[in-house]
Amino acid sequence: MSAISVRELSAGYGGEAVIDDISFELGQQQLLAILGPSGSGKSTLLKTIAGFLTPMAGSITLDGVLVSDTESPVPPEKRNIGLVPQEGSLFPHLDVSGNISFGIKRDPQKKQRVNELLEIINMTEYAHARPQELSGGQQQRVALARALAPKPKLILLDEPFTALDTSLRAQLREDIRSILTMTATTAIMVTHDQEEALATADQLAVMQAGKLIAFGTPHSLYNAPRSIAVAQLLGEINVIPARVEADGRVRTEFGTTDSANPDQLIPGEQGTLIVRPEAFVIDNTLIPNATIIDLLFHGHDSLISVRMDSGLVVKLREPTEVSRFPRTPCAVVVTKPGTFLSL
Amino acid sequence: MSYIRRPFRTSHSPRPTRSMFRVLAGAALLIPILAACSSEADTSAETTEPSVEIAEPGELVVYSGRSEELVGPLFAEFTNATGIKVSARFGDSAELAAQMLEEGDRSPAQVYFSQDAGALGSVEELLSTLPESVTTLVPEQYRAVNDTWSGVTGRARVIAYDAESVPADQVPQSVFELTDEKWRGQVAIAPTNASFQAFVTAMRVTEGDDVTKEWLTGLVNNDVQTYEKNGLILDAVDSGQVQLGLINHYYWYQKAAEVGQENMRAQLGFMAPKDPGSLINVAGVGILKGAAENPAAIEFVQWLLSPSTQEWFVTNTFEYPLVASVASAPNLPALDSLAGPDIALAQLSDLPGTLTMLQDVGLL
């Protein structure tokens, strides 16, 4: 049975719906990342799942038990859903152990559980430290441990890495990912950072303007997005005019290529091909068909903007062993399939 | 389709909470009104017992407008002499009167000992008639018309003057002189003080409203200085702030006793016998209706008017005894010689009229 099942959920404030008709299911021990720009309703969805907001329509089922519908929702304190808010929100008047044990005060195994969790988050020596003495990353880990202590059915993380330094984020992401796996916890994480979403999630949901516009594995959503909006939210894209050939392949100015979604194509159809930057390659053994406009150095690779002879501007990603200079001609080819979308 | 986020409001209609509040507010206003009605009803019906704690037998509850510092030892004497414990509540005479009026029937007070006659007059409706054994002790001009209260000690209105700047023969013998140009800005009065107000009321009775109002206006035009209390006036005269001040006589004697007569810069002048400025006012006592038959209350009042107590007042507060057989302090002019304007204190009942006049001239 799925850990959480959301059906046709609508919720909002003062009679106005902020999220509309959201439906999805999440399996046990999976991590769902909800990605979306500000104002897309991610936090509202989270609050509704946690039980702080009563739905206007639809239902939420946890482990097969109905917890939220428009009638009498189960209050937050009874749902056994953990919450890690954006800034961790540790209780300033308690030390680390006090924070972690806050939800399990009546548990006779309290001490063991706290020690267990301290080990999992790798902060055993900080047991009696005060929240004010911890770094941002440490605070988030304690907040997670606190939420995990009562062994909740589900954990909600609200943009947990936003307040941190970039250098710490990657490490913390991994840490949290592994903690969740170790404790076999189902989790829903809200984020506006696509890199984060792609890296951590088992399932990915994309929200825009209150609606769920995509749901699936990061891989499938990245490589075969169903709409331009989804594609854009997951990374850089190039939109290239294209046409479906009779044999099901796609014709663009780069030639005829395969597509990532051949079974959805109707021969003769006009549309666009969504191609990721990494699908291009500069091959100077060929006749140049483009001029380099700009380079953005990212360390591990570069994002190069080129203007095709046709006038189309394309962004491509390349490892940086090779030096490129602006205003030099080059030849660009497509090496991986893109996604065809009809107009 | 718009998903405009509105500012947070309750997702359930706010109307139930608002109407709840209105009902609550309405109920809130209703309760005290009901209470007020019930208290009115109570006063008209016969009350069998006040629902406030009654003093035990052998205990007397006194509301005293005279301060603890002054009469505390006196009450202790009473307890020594009679064994009756005095449970005294000290406060300002007028505030106590207001409190007793507010308390109505359920007042725990049994005896009211007031600093002045005016306050007694205002609570006359709460007082019972004093027994003959008491009323025969005091001349009738110092008692209420219906004998609901009796004076205990007398205080003369006097004029304090700065002996360093005013030679004794220049001290005014009449209040009417105070509007003279030469005393501009040098005269001090206490218009909020009950004694001053009683004095003005007396003036209205003997001289008439028009003359009184003219005189008051004259004072204001002559830049009269106002103070809150008699004691402050005396201090002002004593330090040379002003040259003349209208106060009660005993303030001077009390201060002299404290700092030494030779150190007093201010001296007292008594005005001409028939002058309105030489009014004799009284501190007085009354028994509340609820304690009318209470022997302890009657004993207390009798004791206040007994020769020994009257003498105590003479030596400790420097006031005038009202009981004929007791002589006043030797350094004071005799009470009869002062005479004061020929009115009984009971005639000074139109205090509201005096206040209106004082307000009209701008002194209040």
Added chain:
Amino acid sequence: MQTKSRTKTPSLLLWGAAFCAFIAAIPLVYLAIRIGGAGASEIIAILSRLRTWETVAISVGLAVVVVVACLAISYPTALFLTRTKMPLRRFWFTTVALPLAIPSYVAAYAWVALIPGMNGFWAAAMVLTAVSFPYVLLPLLVSLRSADMGLEQVARSLGEKPMAAFFATSFRQSVPAAAAGSLLVALYVLSDFGAVALLRVDAFTRVIYTSYRASFDRSNAAVLAGMLVILAVILISLERKARGRSLRFRADKGVASITIPKALTPASSALSLMWFIAIAVISLGIPIVSLLIRLSEGTRRPLDWGELASAAVNTAWISALGAVIAVLLALPIAALASTFRSKSTSSIESLSYSGLALPGVVIGLSLVFLSINTVPFLYQSFVLLAFAYAVLFLPKSLGASRSALEAVPPALGQVAQTLGYHPLRAWLYTSGRISLPGIAAGGLLVMLTAMKELPATLMLRPTGFDTLATELWSRTELAAFGAAAPYALALILLAAVPSFALSRGFLTSEKETMVNA
């Protein structure tokens, strides 16, 4: 924009808060009844008297002058303390609240005793400012300490000089605190009687007191007191506007840059020292010295130490009890006002503030009237007196509690709920626990003010129960001021204890709420 995620205002809280506010509004109910008793012609007669309006103008003028003076004193003082490394900073921090220990009537008396001719509007303004400026200074200190320096730094980087940068940023953040303090001061000045009487100012309270004392017509006096209430309501709504307009600058990420105190040049150090010494001398030094002089002059009756001690003990515990009741009554209202902002919650809050403008005599009489007619067995009991203090000073506790609660991020309560805590428990264990220092500060403030209270105490105390204030008063009735001095000094000493605790509380309370500093 921060939204609170409760789905509805908990009705229990709403009812609880409304009940508490109703309690605080008891004097208003009494006034309404008494005003109802006055005839329309009487009311018109009172209102059309020019003198009445003259005194109203004087009182309002006095309030305005005192507020402005308090602000003028408090801002530089607060800046010196929070933004500079002036000499003896810690010492000054602990003494800032001490002037609150001196009742206005004692201060006035001490000044008059020293400078006999002293009187008038400006004298009263000075005395009242000297004893009430901490009401503005203390909240201002809190506000400036926790202000987000980041904004100021941005302004500096854009070319603004330090003072201008301050005015453009942190100053705005301090407006709600200054407004709240100013409201307390204004209401205090409007309701004060002791100081203006001694200093011979024709204030409005004098008219009210005369009405009560001389005419015994409580209806007339009630009409006049009603005018004070209207004034108070106007002031309260002004403060609300000032509070509402300035944005709440709690940085979204909850991170406040730590304020870095600026080192001072020797000249500036000397200047700052002089400033503080001048304030200390005027507000504390001169009154205390004057009282000591009076004390040394001696008195006819020797001091009864037993009497003094018993009065001191009484004062201490009855004011403590009143403070406890005040805090308990204010808490539901504060909780409501800090979390849910709606028309009904702000009216509940305003309701509880209006009684602060009324002179003690009105409060006293209202409680006499109401208690004797509804709970006569409580009349003239300790409980009623403590309760009177709570009603009188509820707004002080309310302001402090509300500020403390507002500073706690709501996410904490939500997290507690997800950990299985029922909403009320969640609130108690998080917001309640964290704002405890602020709530306690409010209690201390009430206790301090209750110690000095006089008119309601005189009316409602159990017979024979004396506080330092009543003993002091009974000695000033006679011209025996020398006898009053020891009681005045004892009162100041006793009240200095909670004042001191208040100051120290401010030094340490800030740490707990900021986690991400």
